[in-house]
Amino acid sequence: MENKNILTKKDASILLFCVFAVGFCTIIYELLIGSVSSYFIGDSITQFSITIGLTMTAMGIGTLLSRFISKNLIYWFILIEILIAIIGGLSVPILYYVYSIQFCYYPIMCLLIIAIGTLIGLEIPLLTRIMEEYFKLKENISNVLSLDYLGAFLASLAFPFLLLPFLGIFNSSLFAGVINLIIGILAFVWFKDKLTLKRKKMLKIQSIFIFALLIVFSIFSKEISFYLENSMYQDKVIFSKQTKYQKLVLTKNKEDVRLFIDGNVQFSTIDEYRYHEPLIHIPMNLVKHKENVLVLGGGDGLPIRELLKYKEVKKITVVDLDKEMTDLATKNTIMSKLNNKSFSNEKVKILNEDAFKFLENTNEFFDVIIVDLPDPNNSSLARLYSKEFYKIAGKKLAKEGIMVTQATSPYFSPEAYWCINNSLKAAGFNHTKPYHAYVPSFGDWGFILASDKKIDEKNIKLSIETKFLDEKTIQNLFVIPKDIQKENIKISTLNNPEILNYYLRGWKYWD
Numbered sequence: 001m002e003n004k005n006i007l008t009k010k011d012a013s014i015l016l017f018c019v020f021a022v023g024f025c026t027i028i029y030e031l032l033i034g035s036v037s038s039y040f041i042g043d044s045i046t047q048f049s050i051t052i053g054l055t056m057t058a059m060g061i062g063t064l065l066s067r068f069i070s071k072n073l074i075y076w077f078i079l080i081e082i083l084i085a086i087i088g089g090l091s092v093p094i095l096y097y098v099y100s101i102q103f104c105y106y107p108i109m110c111l112l113i114i115a116i117g118t119l120i121g122l123e124i125p126l127l128t129r130i131m132e133e134y135f136k137l138k139e140n141i142s143n144v145l146s147l148d149y150l151g152a153f154l155a156s157l158a159f160p161f162l163l164l165p166f167l168g169i170f171n172s173s174l175f176a177g178v179i180n181l182i183i184g185i186l187a188f189v190w191f192k193d194k195l196t197l198k199r200k201k202m203l204k205i206q207s208i209f210i211f212a213l214l215i216v217f218s219i220f221s222k223e224i225s226f227y228l229e230n231s232m233y234q235d236k237v238i239f240s241k242q243t244k245y246q247k248l249v250l251t252k253n254k255e256d257v258r259l260f261i262d263g264n265v266q267f268s269t270i271d272e273y274r275y276h277e278p279l280i281h282i283p284m285n286l287v288k289h290k291e292n293v294l295v296l297g298g299g300d301g302l303p304i305r306e307l308l309k310y311k312e313v314k315k316i317t318v319v320d321l322d323k324e325m326t327d328l329a330t331k332n333t334i335m336s337k338l339n340n341k342s343f344s345n346e347k348v349k350i351l352n353e354d355a356f357k358f359l360e361n362t363n364e365f366f367d368v369i370i371v372d373l374p375d376p377n378n379s380s381l382a383r384l385y386s387k388e389f390y391k392i393a394g395k396k397l398a399k400e401g402i403m404v405t406q407a408t409s410p411y412f413s414p415e416a417y418w419c420i421n422n423s424l425k426a427a428g429f430n431h432t433k434p435y436h437a438y439v440p441s442f443g444d445w446g447f448i449l450a451s452d453k454k455i456d457e458k459n460i461k462l463s464i465e466t467k468f469l470d471e472k473t474i475q476n477l478f479v480i481p482k483d484i485q486k487e488n489i490k491i492s493t494l495n496n497p498e499i500l501n502y503y504l505r506g507w508k509y510w511d
Contacts, residue, residue, distance in 0.1 A: 023147065024154060029088045074191045077306075081184030089178065090173070112167045151438050274440070280303055282404070292315050355389075367401050390429070404449050411444040419491065419498055433450075
């Protein structure tokens with residue numbers, strides 16, 4: 001039997017620290033699983049909703065089950081911390097592996113969430129009951145809940161600003177597991193007098209084994225994550241980094257280099273010119289003045305490479321949220337070679353900030369605005385395809401300026417494509433002009449021009465050297481086949497991001 005000694009003030013302080021750490025780890029596991037699932041599956045709203053909903057339900061189950069633990073509370077608390085350390089700490093490696101072998105990802109994800117949530121649900125009631133020996137009920141509940149919430153709050157700040165940038169998703173999982181294990185070890189060392197010899201021996205063996213396992217995973221985390229990522233991608237991974245905002249991966253197969261952001265291909269060196277030439281050269285040859293150009297997105301530097309072919313261009317402002325992306329394009333030898341060191345050109349100014357906020361705050365007017373943002377596959381990106389966003393962008397165009405946006409695939413997701421077109425019209429542009437090009441890596445890909453002046457593509461005369469475009473090809477790009485035309489498509493706003501629903505519905509079938 002456990003020793004029934006009354007808790008001292010130091011004992012209570014140790015337990016209160018455990019409460020704080022428990023709250024910290026709880027949020028970390030939710031954020032980790034939600035982020036990994038968003039990265040693999042997409043649709044971040046759904047993934048986080050499932051993760052949070054299942055976690056809260058499982059915590060309720062754990063709280064309910066805690067009533068059946070009436071004795072040996074310290075022992076059970078330490079055991080639960082050890083179990084969370086192994087399950088939670090290895091949750092991300094497990095999900096990486098399951099996704100890499102394409103085996104029952106959702107069921108296993110749900111099982112992990114339920115297991116972690118149930119164990120978390122057991123923690124707080126046990127700690128509360130243990131501390132009944134020192135605090136009155138009113139003080140006990142307020143102390144436990146306030147420290148639990150404080151831990152959760154600090155975790156919500158640490159995750160985006162510290163853990164992801166410095167550790168990445170893979171190591172953040174192991175880090176949280178180690179914290180849980182340290183809590184268990186701390187409780188074991190401090191309260192060992194309250195445990196039987198048999199239980200001491202058993203907990204010690206379990207702790208040593210799991211600590212060694214987590215340390216091994218931590219030491220070889222880079223190799224393990226690279227191995228798992230290589231199994232997820234068709235080609236060899238040559239660069240991988242989890243930034244504050246997204247997961248960047250470069251792969252290579254002979255001469256074909258590909259950039260992936262959150263698992264979605266951004267370009268292939270074999271055919272990227274088929275995307276960037278229509279994106280850049282069509283709008284650039286529809287304006288008289290092209291001195292001042294704004295690029296929203298374009299962090300890989302490839303659109304800038306094409307813009308620098310025009311001697312008339314005097315200034316190019318690139319607004320890309322992720323500094324890690326623009327640093328990769330600038331400092332990575334392969335990337336800088338692909339973009340012809342475009343970011344080192346004195347005409348180019350890089351701003352790492354939110355595109356929406358930049359447009360709201362800038363006093364400049366631009367002859368051409370190039371919107372080369374990732375697809376609207378989550379709520380954060382969907383706002384950059386809204387009527388409000390396009391309206392602000394339109395106000396920053398020079399009198400005879402023109403804007404172009406990449407507009408996802410008119411074949412794979414036609415509703416999303418026409419939603420962008422209709423949202424541009426609703427934003428106040430007098431004229432919009434959809435066009436598309438076949439890019440083997442993507443399939444049929446769409447673009448939409450928008451301007452207050454009439455857009456006449458028949459007058460385009462190319463003045464620079466290209467691989468794909470010529471004047472006859474350009475005319476064909478503006479022919480929209482009957483089978484991808486859609487009517488009665490809603491516009492997308494900040495309040496009702498219809499683009500997200502259209503996009504996810506369209507790509508769900510093809511995925």
